[in-house]
Amino acid sequence: MKTTYLRLTMSAAAVAVLAACGAAPVGSVSTTGAGTVPDPIPQASPASEAGLQNWIRGFRSRAISSGVSPAVYDNAMSIARYNPEVIRLDRRQAEFNRPVWEYLDSAASDSRTTKGRGLAGTYAGLLNQIENRYGVDKYIVMAIWGMESNFGGNRGKMQIIPSLATLAYDGRRGEMFSNQLIAALKIIQAGDVNPSGMLGSWAGAMGHTQFMPTSYLAYAVDFNGDGRRDIWSDDPTDSLASTAAYLKRSGWVTGLPAVVEVRLPQGFNYGQTGRSNTKSGSAWAAQGVRAIDGRSLPSGGIIAPAGQQGPAFLVTRNFMALRAYNASDNYSLGVAMLANRISGGPGIVGSFPRAAGSLTHNQKEEVQRRLNRLGYNVGEPDGAIGENTIAGIKAFQRRIGVEPDGYANTTLLKQLQDRT
Known part of the structure; x- marks a missing residue:
């Protein structure tokens, strides 16, 4: 779950940390994803490194009072180093904002769709089991996998403990990253991964579907029954199942589409648009709103991300479940569109005002x-x-x-x- 774009801020940032997991022997789990070489940590200034190490000593009591054992803390934090690269990324300003149509073009691109269709066939049995267990559309799960890590190809190779320690000590959102660091330590304590095998993106997102540590504690599952909730290895089983579990707990309704592209009637009052202005499908239909594919309209709100000159979409409770995973309308639209294409459906039918620019x-x-x-x-x-x-x-x-x-x-x- 990523975004500078910070993954946490677009997904369940306020997820409560579960009760402390039972301790496991430190080092009892082999490095997950053996053969993956972590990105090197750039040299920091002596003052920055000394400051971090002093902070680590002071943070120890808070972590222990939160349920992290002294042995786990000392072992895990022994690899922590000040990483100036994560600070640079955290403070980086976006050079430009892509218009929504460029974002969606990329999200549901032909290459990503083709790859997703192939992998949906490869993992058909697993995806059916996950869908049967959690009631979440398997193509939605596939689309999140594609959006978050290009189907596992870009999971991130930064060591999470140094990254989170650096951000907690010297970042713009120190308290938030302090909570993420404690959650990461509890994951290690549970025996799911060891410190050196806990790899991910610069801001702490991990695995095939980029879980932040607090989200992992709340939602990750051991679907293959091997005793670990393993989202770091090349095997995507636990990651995909954990994603479905996340959406189910976020209110996913089985059989309900997340997004339906609609055609709005002449003279439609765009003041009604907005995902929070929900109406029954019949109420929208009475105004002349029609689904592009002719289906009956579910209840929901209508969004028009490029205004009256672009396409419109009816978004449902399941769209809101996607927003719980990543609080961005564009992201949720991208997931829904990619899922539709992977399942064999069309892309967006309506036209965006591309010539006018943004x-x-x-x-x-x-x-x-x-x-x-x-x-x-x-x-x-x-x-x-x-x-x-x-x-x-x-x-x-x-x-x-x-x-x-x-x-x-x-x-x-x-x-x-x-x-x-």
């Missing part, structure tokens, strides 16, 4: 600043067009008498510039 990060910040000046209070300008900004855009559009589709484009920016 706003740059700086232009999106300008939209937010100008909305704030007009009293819409959309929050600190950060270039991320979230719910507050969309609500502000809609309110502004109503005020000036244009369709309130909530979409930030060059037309909207010009309208704001003319009034501020």
Whole structure:
């Protein structure tokens, strides 16, 4: 589960850490994924390294009071070193924001679809067992695997303990990473992996489907019955099952599509869009909303990620379960579209306004600043067009008498510039 884009912030960041696992002999588990060489830790300044080691000594009492044994703490933290690379990545600013159509093109690309279809055949028996156990669409599980690690090809090779220790000590979100570090230590204590075999991305996401340590403690399962919840090895069994368990616990409803592409009628009021504005399928149908593929509409809300000029989607409770895994509409749409394509369905039928382009990060910040000046209070300008900004855009559009589709484009920016 990744995103700088931090995986945790787009999935269940507030998952409570389970009760401390029972202790296992330190070093009793062989390094998972033997043969994988961890990424080297760059040389840090003496001051940074000394600061981290001092912090590790001070953090020991907190970890122990949280249920980590002294022996596990001392053994695991013995490999911790200050990693300046993770700090650089944590503080990196995105150079550009991709428009939604480019994101979805990549998410459900032809190459990823082809690879996913092949692997769905290879693991058909396992996927059917997982679907039968948890009731989660096997193609959704496959799509998350593809989105998170390119079907296991990019699981990350950074040692998790040094990365989390560095971020907890010197990062922008120290408390959050402190909690992740304690969770990682509890995973080691449970005997699922040893410190050197716990590898993943720079921010602590691990395995085929990129679980943060707290999410692992809450949802990971030992599906193959070997006594370990192993998400680090080349075998994806436990990772795929754990992903299904996560979605099931997040409210997944068996047999319900996460996303249905819809055609909106002429004159549709875009002020109704938004995933939280849920209506029954029959209520939407009464307004003239129709599924592109002709199916009956389920209950849900309608989103139009590129405004009235782009395609529209009815999103259901299962879309919200995907957002629990990664709190991003684009991500959840990407998973649903990739799953549909892997299962043999089509891609998105509607057309995006590609020729018009999209706003740059700086232009999106300008939209937010100008909305704030007009009293819409959309929050600190950060270039991320979230719910507050969309609500502000809609309110502004109503005020000036244009369709309130909530979409930030060059037309909207010009309208704001003319009034501020």
